[in-house]
Amino acid sequence: MxxxxxxxxxxxxxxxxxxxxxxxxxxxxxxxxxxxxxxxxxxxxxxxxxxxxxxxxxxxxxxxxxxxxxMDGHPVLTGPTRPGIGQWMRDGQQAYIRLILPRFAAAPFAEFATTGARLYFIENKEAMIGPFGTCLAESDTLRTSTNTALDQLASLIKSPQAVNGTLSTDDIHLFAHLRSLTLVAGLDWPAPVRAYCQHMSQATGIPLLDHMAG
Ligand SMILES: N[C@@H](CCC(=O)N[C@@H](CS)C(=O)NCC(=O)O)C(=O)O
Structure with a gap:
Protein backbone atom coordinates (compact mmCIF):
# COMPACT_ATOMS: atom_id res chain seq x y z
CA MET A 1 0.00 0.00 0.00
CA MET A 71 -8.57 -5.18 6.88
CA ASP A 72 -7.25 -7.91 9.20
CA GLY A 73 -10.41 -8.58 11.19
CA HIS A 74 -8.76 -7.16 14.34
CA PRO A 75 -9.77 -3.50 14.58
CA VAL A 76 -7.88 -1.34 17.07
CA LEU A 77 -10.23 1.65 17.20
CA THR A 78 -12.81 -0.11 19.31
CA GLY A 79 -13.56 2.41 22.05
CA PRO A 80 -16.48 4.81 22.34
CA THR A 81 -16.06 8.50 21.52
CA ARG A 82 -16.97 11.36 23.87
CA PRO A 83 -18.69 14.52 22.59
CA GLY A 84 -16.41 16.64 24.80
CA ILE A 85 -13.33 15.77 22.75
CA GLY A 86 -14.78 16.90 19.42
CA GLN A 87 -16.20 19.98 21.15
CA TRP A 88 -12.80 20.84 22.61
CA MET A 89 -11.28 20.84 19.12
CA ARG A 90 -14.14 22.85 17.60
CA ASP A 91 -13.91 25.48 20.37
CA GLY A 92 -10.22 26.05 19.66
CA GLN A 93 -10.43 25.80 15.88
CA GLN A 94 -10.09 29.49 15.04
CA ALA A 95 -7.00 30.06 17.20
CA TYR A 96 -5.57 26.74 16.01
CA ILE A 97 -5.82 27.63 12.31
CA ARG A 98 -4.30 31.08 12.86
CA LEU A 99 -1.42 29.62 14.87
CA ILE A 100 -0.57 26.67 12.66
CA LEU A 101 -1.00 27.81 9.04
CA PRO A 102 1.71 30.53 9.07
CA ARG A 103 4.05 28.15 10.90
CA PHE A 104 3.38 25.31 8.44
CA ALA A 105 4.26 27.73 5.64
CA ALA A 106 7.65 28.55 7.18
CA ALA A 107 8.70 25.02 8.20
CA PRO A 108 11.05 22.69 6.29
CA PHE A 109 8.45 20.13 5.19
CA ALA A 110 9.22 17.97 2.14
CA GLU A 111 6.02 19.14 0.38
CA PHE A 112 7.55 22.65 0.32
CA ALA A 113 10.89 21.53 -1.15
CA THR A 114 10.51 23.99 -4.02
CA THR A 115 9.72 27.69 -3.81
CA GLY A 116 6.74 27.15 -6.10
CA ALA A 117 5.27 24.55 -3.75
CA ARG A 118 5.66 26.82 -0.70
CA LEU A 119 4.19 29.81 -2.52
CA TYR A 120 1.24 27.73 -3.65
CA PHE A 121 0.45 26.94 0.00
CA ILE A 122 0.92 30.53 1.17
CA GLU A 123 -1.31 31.98 -1.55
CA ASN A 124 -4.07 29.44 -1.00
CA LYS A 125 -4.15 29.69 2.78
CA GLU A 126 -3.79 33.48 2.92
CA ALA A 127 -6.81 33.64 0.61
CA MET A 128 -8.67 31.69 3.32
CA ILE A 129 -7.54 33.41 6.55
CA GLY A 130 -5.87 36.67 5.50
CA PRO A 131 -2.21 37.71 5.63
CA PHE A 132 0.02 35.42 7.69
CA GLY A 133 1.75 38.53 9.08
CA THR A 134 -1.52 39.50 10.80
CA CYS A 135 -1.87 35.99 12.30
CA LEU A 136 1.72 36.04 13.53
CA ALA A 137 1.18 39.47 15.13
CA GLU A 138 -1.69 37.89 17.13
CA SER A 139 0.54 35.06 18.40
CA ASP A 140 0.59 36.12 22.07
CA THR A 141 -3.21 36.30 22.30
CA LEU A 142 -3.63 33.06 20.36
CA ARG A 143 -1.11 31.31 22.60
CA THR A 144 -2.88 32.52 25.74
CA SER A 145 -6.26 31.13 24.66
CA THR A 146 -4.65 27.89 23.51
CA ASN A 147 -2.86 27.49 26.85
CA THR A 148 -6.20 27.83 28.66
CA ALA A 149 -7.68 25.23 26.32
CA LEU A 150 -4.75 22.84 26.88
CA ASP A 151 -5.36 23.09 30.65
CA GLN A 152 -8.98 22.11 30.06
CA LEU A 153 -7.93 19.23 27.84
CA ALA A 154 -5.62 17.87 30.57
CA SER A 155 -8.66 17.02 32.69
CA LEU A 156 -10.34 15.25 29.75
CA ILE A 157 -7.45 12.85 29.07
CA LYS A 158 -8.10 9.51 30.78
CA SER A 159 -4.81 7.85 29.80
CA PRO A 160 -1.70 8.57 27.69
CA GLN A 161 -2.66 5.45 25.69
CA ALA A 162 -6.12 6.68 24.72
CA VAL A 163 -7.98 9.88 25.51
CA ASN A 164 -11.11 7.94 26.56
CA GLY A 165 -9.25 4.96 28.03
CA THR A 166 -9.65 2.73 24.93
CA LEU A 167 -8.42 3.72 21.46
CA SER A 168 -11.14 5.33 19.35
CA THR A 169 -11.53 7.77 16.49
CA ASP A 170 -11.28 10.54 19.12
CA ASP A 171 -7.58 9.63 19.37
CA ILE A 172 -7.21 9.95 15.61
CA HIS A 173 -8.67 13.45 15.59
CA LEU A 174 -7.03 14.61 18.82
CA PHE A 175 -3.48 13.47 18.12
CA ALA A 176 -3.58 14.93 14.59
CA HIS A 177 -4.70 18.25 16.10
CA LEU A 178 -2.12 18.27 18.91
CA ARG A 179 0.76 17.21 16.66
CA SER A 180 0.19 20.38 14.61
CA LEU A 181 0.27 22.46 17.79
CA THR A 182 3.73 21.09 18.66
CA LEU A 183 4.96 23.35 15.84
CA VAL A 184 3.99 26.40 17.94
CA ALA A 185 6.84 27.56 20.17
CA GLY A 186 6.02 28.90 23.62
CA LEU A 187 2.88 26.92 24.47
CA ASP A 188 2.58 25.60 28.03
CA TRP A 189 1.91 21.89 27.75
CA PRO A 190 0.27 20.37 30.84
CA ALA A 191 1.98 17.08 31.77
CA PRO A 192 -1.01 14.81 30.89
CA VAL A 193 -1.33 16.40 27.43
CA ARG A 194 2.40 16.14 26.80
CA ALA A 195 2.45 12.49 27.96
CA TYR A 196 -0.46 11.76 25.63
CA CYS A 197 1.34 13.36 22.66
CA GLN A 198 4.55 11.50 23.40
CA HIS A 199 2.83 8.17 23.77
CA MET A 200 0.76 8.59 20.60
CA SER A 201 3.82 9.72 18.65
CA GLN A 202 5.66 6.59 19.75
CA ALA A 203 2.68 4.27 19.14
CA THR A 204 2.05 5.65 15.65
CA GLY A 205 5.65 6.32 14.60
CA ILE A 206 4.73 9.90 13.68
CA PRO A 207 7.26 12.43 14.98
CA LEU A 208 6.08 15.52 16.82
CA LEU A 209 7.16 18.87 15.38
CA ASP A 210 8.90 20.54 18.36
CA HIS A 211 12.27 20.33 16.63
CA MET A 212 11.05 22.83 14.01
CA ALA A 213 8.79 24.93 16.26
CA GLY A 214 8.66 28.65 15.73
N1 LIG B 1 -11.89 15.52 3.89
C1 LIG B 1 -10.55 15.33 3.63
C2 LIG B 1 -9.82 16.63 3.89
C3 LIG B 1 -8.38 16.52 3.50
C4 LIG B 1 -7.75 17.89 3.36
O1 LIG B 1 -8.35 18.95 3.62
N2 LIG B 1 -6.50 17.87 2.91
C5 LIG B 1 -5.80 19.11 2.65
C6 LIG B 1 -4.39 19.10 3.23
S1 LIG B 1 -4.42 19.33 4.99
C7 LIG B 1 -5.61 19.27 1.16
O2 LIG B 1 -5.16 18.36 0.49
N3 LIG B 1 -5.96 20.47 0.66
C8 LIG B 1 -5.68 20.84 -0.69
C9 LIG B 1 -4.44 21.68 -0.77
O3 LIG B 1 -3.72 21.81 0.24
O4 LIG B 1 -4.18 22.21 -1.83
C10 LIG B 1 -10.02 14.18 4.48
O5 LIG B 1 -10.36 14.09 5.68
O6 LIG B 1 -9.26 13.37 3.93
Whole structure:
Protein backbone atom coordinates (compact mmCIF):
# COMPACT_ATOMS: atom_id res chain seq x y z
CA MET A 1 0.00 0.00 0.00
CA UNK A 2 1.07 3.57 -0.69
CA UNK A 3 -0.13 6.65 1.15
CA UNK A 4 0.21 10.02 -0.60
CA UNK A 5 0.52 12.81 1.93
CA UNK A 6 1.83 16.21 2.95
CA UNK A 7 3.79 15.90 6.18
CA UNK A 8 2.19 19.01 7.73
CA UNK A 9 -1.37 17.89 6.93
CA UNK A 10 -3.41 16.84 10.00
CA UNK A 11 -5.78 14.77 7.80
CA UNK A 12 -2.74 12.87 6.52
CA UNK A 13 -1.56 12.37 10.11
CA UNK A 14 -4.91 10.71 10.79
CA UNK A 15 -4.44 8.26 7.92
CA UNK A 16 -0.80 7.62 8.86
CA UNK A 17 -1.80 6.83 12.44
CA UNK A 18 -3.77 3.70 11.63
CA UNK A 19 -0.76 2.06 9.98
CA UNK A 20 1.41 2.77 13.02
CA UNK A 21 -1.23 1.65 15.50
CA UNK A 22 -1.71 -1.63 13.62
CA UNK A 23 1.97 -2.05 12.83
CA UNK A 24 1.16 -2.38 9.13
CA UNK A 25 3.74 -1.47 6.49
CA UNK A 26 2.93 1.41 4.16
CA UNK A 27 5.03 3.45 1.77
CA UNK A 28 4.50 7.15 2.43
CA UNK A 29 4.91 9.40 -0.63
CA UNK A 30 5.11 13.13 0.06
CA UNK A 31 3.70 15.11 -2.87
CA UNK A 32 4.84 18.63 -3.64
CA UNK A 33 2.18 21.07 -2.51
CA UNK A 34 1.78 22.49 -6.02
CA UNK A 35 1.52 19.09 -7.71
CA UNK A 36 -2.08 19.30 -8.88
CA UNK A 37 -1.89 16.62 -11.57
CA UNK A 38 -1.01 13.60 -9.41
CA UNK A 39 -3.95 13.81 -6.96
CA UNK A 40 -6.32 14.88 -9.77
CA UNK A 41 -5.40 11.77 -11.73
CA UNK A 42 -5.94 9.55 -8.70
CA UNK A 43 -9.14 10.88 -7.10
CA UNK A 44 -10.30 13.76 -9.31
CA UNK A 45 -9.46 16.37 -6.64
CA UNK A 46 -6.32 18.18 -5.50
CA UNK A 47 -6.51 16.65 -2.05
CA UNK A 48 -4.52 14.34 0.24
CA UNK A 49 -4.36 11.86 1.93
CA UNK A 50 -4.81 9.27 -0.83
CA UNK A 51 -4.38 5.54 -0.28
CA UNK A 52 -3.29 3.38 -3.21
CA UNK A 53 -4.22 -0.25 -2.61
CA UNK A 54 -4.40 -3.01 -5.24
CA UNK A 55 -4.33 -0.43 -8.04
CA UNK A 56 -7.27 1.51 -6.60
CA UNK A 57 -7.24 4.97 -5.04
CA UNK A 58 -9.12 6.08 -1.96
CA UNK A 59 -9.36 9.65 -0.65
CA UNK A 60 -10.90 10.83 2.65
CA UNK A 61 -8.85 10.19 5.76
CA UNK A 62 -11.64 8.59 7.80
CA UNK A 63 -12.58 6.22 4.94
CA UNK A 64 -8.93 5.16 4.69
CA UNK A 65 -8.82 4.57 8.45
CA UNK A 66 -12.01 2.48 8.47
CA UNK A 67 -10.76 0.45 5.48
CA UNK A 68 -7.32 -0.25 6.97
CA UNK A 69 -8.61 -0.91 10.49
CA UNK A 70 -11.08 -3.52 9.18
CA MET A 71 -8.57 -5.18 6.88
CA ASP A 72 -7.25 -7.91 9.20
CA GLY A 73 -10.41 -8.58 11.19
CA HIS A 74 -8.76 -7.16 14.34
CA PRO A 75 -9.77 -3.50 14.58
CA VAL A 76 -7.88 -1.34 17.07
CA LEU A 77 -10.23 1.65 17.20
CA THR A 78 -12.81 -0.11 19.31
CA GLY A 79 -13.56 2.41 22.05
CA PRO A 80 -16.48 4.81 22.34
CA THR A 81 -16.06 8.50 21.52
CA ARG A 82 -16.97 11.36 23.87
CA PRO A 83 -18.69 14.52 22.59
CA GLY A 84 -16.41 16.64 24.80
CA ILE A 85 -13.33 15.77 22.75
CA GLY A 86 -14.78 16.90 19.42
CA GLN A 87 -16.20 19.98 21.15
CA TRP A 88 -12.80 20.84 22.61
CA MET A 89 -11.28 20.84 19.12
CA ARG A 90 -14.14 22.85 17.60
CA ASP A 91 -13.91 25.48 20.37
CA GLY A 92 -10.22 26.05 19.66
CA GLN A 93 -10.43 25.80 15.88
CA GLN A 94 -10.09 29.49 15.04
CA ALA A 95 -7.00 30.06 17.20
CA TYR A 96 -5.57 26.74 16.01
CA ILE A 97 -5.82 27.63 12.31
CA ARG A 98 -4.30 31.08 12.86
CA LEU A 99 -1.42 29.62 14.87
CA ILE A 100 -0.57 26.67 12.66
CA LEU A 101 -1.00 27.81 9.04
CA PRO A 102 1.71 30.53 9.07
CA ARG A 103 4.05 28.15 10.90
CA PHE A 104 3.38 25.31 8.44
CA ALA A 105 4.26 27.73 5.64
CA ALA A 106 7.65 28.55 7.18
CA ALA A 107 8.70 25.02 8.20
CA PRO A 108 11.05 22.69 6.29
CA PHE A 109 8.45 20.13 5.19
CA ALA A 110 9.22 17.97 2.14
CA GLU A 111 6.02 19.14 0.38
CA PHE A 112 7.55 22.65 0.32
CA ALA A 113 10.89 21.53 -1.15
CA THR A 114 10.51 23.99 -4.02
CA THR A 115 9.72 27.69 -3.81
CA GLY A 116 6.74 27.15 -6.10
CA ALA A 117 5.27 24.55 -3.75
CA ARG A 118 5.66 26.82 -0.70
CA LEU A 119 4.19 29.81 -2.52
CA TYR A 120 1.24 27.73 -3.65
CA PHE A 121 0.45 26.94 0.00
CA ILE A 122 0.92 30.53 1.17
CA GLU A 123 -1.31 31.98 -1.55
CA ASN A 124 -4.07 29.44 -1.00
CA LYS A 125 -4.15 29.69 2.78
CA GLU A 126 -3.79 33.48 2.92
CA ALA A 127 -6.81 33.64 0.61
CA MET A 128 -8.67 31.69 3.32
CA ILE A 129 -7.54 33.41 6.55
CA GLY A 130 -5.87 36.67 5.50
CA PRO A 131 -2.21 37.71 5.63
CA PHE A 132 0.02 35.42 7.69
CA GLY A 133 1.75 38.53 9.08
CA THR A 134 -1.52 39.50 10.80
CA CYS A 135 -1.87 35.99 12.30
CA LEU A 136 1.72 36.04 13.53
CA ALA A 137 1.18 39.47 15.13
CA GLU A 138 -1.69 37.89 17.13
CA SER A 139 0.54 35.06 18.40
CA ASP A 140 0.59 36.12 22.07
CA THR A 141 -3.21 36.30 22.30
CA LEU A 142 -3.63 33.06 20.36
CA ARG A 143 -1.11 31.31 22.60
CA THR A 144 -2.88 32.52 25.74
CA SER A 145 -6.26 31.13 24.66
CA THR A 146 -4.65 27.89 23.51
CA ASN A 147 -2.86 27.49 26.85
CA THR A 148 -6.20 27.83 28.66
CA ALA A 149 -7.68 25.23 26.32
CA LEU A 150 -4.75 22.84 26.88
CA ASP A 151 -5.36 23.09 30.65
CA GLN A 152 -8.98 22.11 30.06
CA LEU A 153 -7.93 19.23 27.84
CA ALA A 154 -5.62 17.87 30.57
CA SER A 155 -8.66 17.02 32.69
CA LEU A 156 -10.34 15.25 29.75
CA ILE A 157 -7.45 12.85 29.07
CA LYS A 158 -8.10 9.51 30.78
CA SER A 159 -4.81 7.85 29.80
CA PRO A 160 -1.70 8.57 27.69
CA GLN A 161 -2.66 5.45 25.69
CA ALA A 162 -6.12 6.68 24.72
CA VAL A 163 -7.98 9.88 25.51
CA ASN A 164 -11.11 7.94 26.56
CA GLY A 165 -9.25 4.96 28.03
CA THR A 166 -9.65 2.73 24.93
CA LEU A 167 -8.42 3.72 21.46
CA SER A 168 -11.14 5.33 19.35
CA THR A 169 -11.53 7.77 16.49
CA ASP A 170 -11.28 10.54 19.12
CA ASP A 171 -7.58 9.63 19.37
CA ILE A 172 -7.21 9.95 15.61
CA HIS A 173 -8.67 13.45 15.59
CA LEU A 174 -7.03 14.61 18.82
CA PHE A 175 -3.48 13.47 18.12
CA ALA A 176 -3.58 14.93 14.59
CA HIS A 177 -4.70 18.25 16.10
CA LEU A 178 -2.12 18.27 18.91
CA ARG A 179 0.76 17.21 16.66
CA SER A 180 0.19 20.38 14.61
CA LEU A 181 0.27 22.46 17.79
CA THR A 182 3.73 21.09 18.66
CA LEU A 183 4.96 23.35 15.84
CA VAL A 184 3.99 26.40 17.94
CA ALA A 185 6.84 27.56 20.17
CA GLY A 186 6.02 28.90 23.62
CA LEU A 187 2.88 26.92 24.47
CA ASP A 188 2.58 25.60 28.03
CA TRP A 189 1.91 21.89 27.75
CA PRO A 190 0.27 20.37 30.84
CA ALA A 191 1.98 17.08 31.77
CA PRO A 192 -1.01 14.81 30.89
CA VAL A 193 -1.33 16.40 27.43
CA ARG A 194 2.40 16.14 26.80
CA ALA A 195 2.45 12.49 27.96
CA TYR A 196 -0.46 11.76 25.63
CA CYS A 197 1.34 13.36 22.66
CA GLN A 198 4.55 11.50 23.40
CA HIS A 199 2.83 8.17 23.77
CA MET A 200 0.76 8.59 20.60
CA SER A 201 3.82 9.72 18.65
CA GLN A 202 5.66 6.59 19.75
CA ALA A 203 2.68 4.27 19.14
CA THR A 204 2.05 5.65 15.65
CA GLY A 205 5.65 6.32 14.60
CA ILE A 206 4.73 9.90 13.68
CA PRO A 207 7.26 12.43 14.98
CA LEU A 208 6.08 15.52 16.82
CA LEU A 209 7.16 18.87 15.38
CA ASP A 210 8.90 20.54 18.36
CA HIS A 211 12.27 20.33 16.63
CA MET A 212 11.05 22.83 14.01
CA ALA A 213 8.79 24.93 16.26
CA GLY A 214 8.66 28.65 15.73
N1 LIG B 1 -11.89 15.52 3.89
C1 LIG B 1 -10.55 15.33 3.63
C2 LIG B 1 -9.82 16.63 3.89
C3 LIG B 1 -8.38 16.52 3.50
C4 LIG B 1 -7.75 17.89 3.36
O1 LIG B 1 -8.35 18.95 3.62
N2 LIG B 1 -6.50 17.87 2.91
C5 LIG B 1 -5.80 19.11 2.65
C6 LIG B 1 -4.39 19.10 3.23
S1 LIG B 1 -4.42 19.33 4.99
C7 LIG B 1 -5.61 19.27 1.16
O2 LIG B 1 -5.16 18.36 0.49
N3 LIG B 1 -5.96 20.47 0.66
C8 LIG B 1 -5.68 20.84 -0.69
C9 LIG B 1 -4.44 21.68 -0.77
O3 LIG B 1 -3.72 21.81 0.24
O4 LIG B 1 -4.18 22.21 -1.83
C10 LIG B 1 -10.02 14.18 4.48
O5 LIG B 1 -10.36 14.09 5.68
O6 LIG B 1 -9.26 13.37 3.93
Missing amino acids: KLYIYDHCPFCVKARMIFGLKNLPVTEVVLLNDDVQTPMRMIGQKMVPILEHDGRFMGESMDIIAHVDA
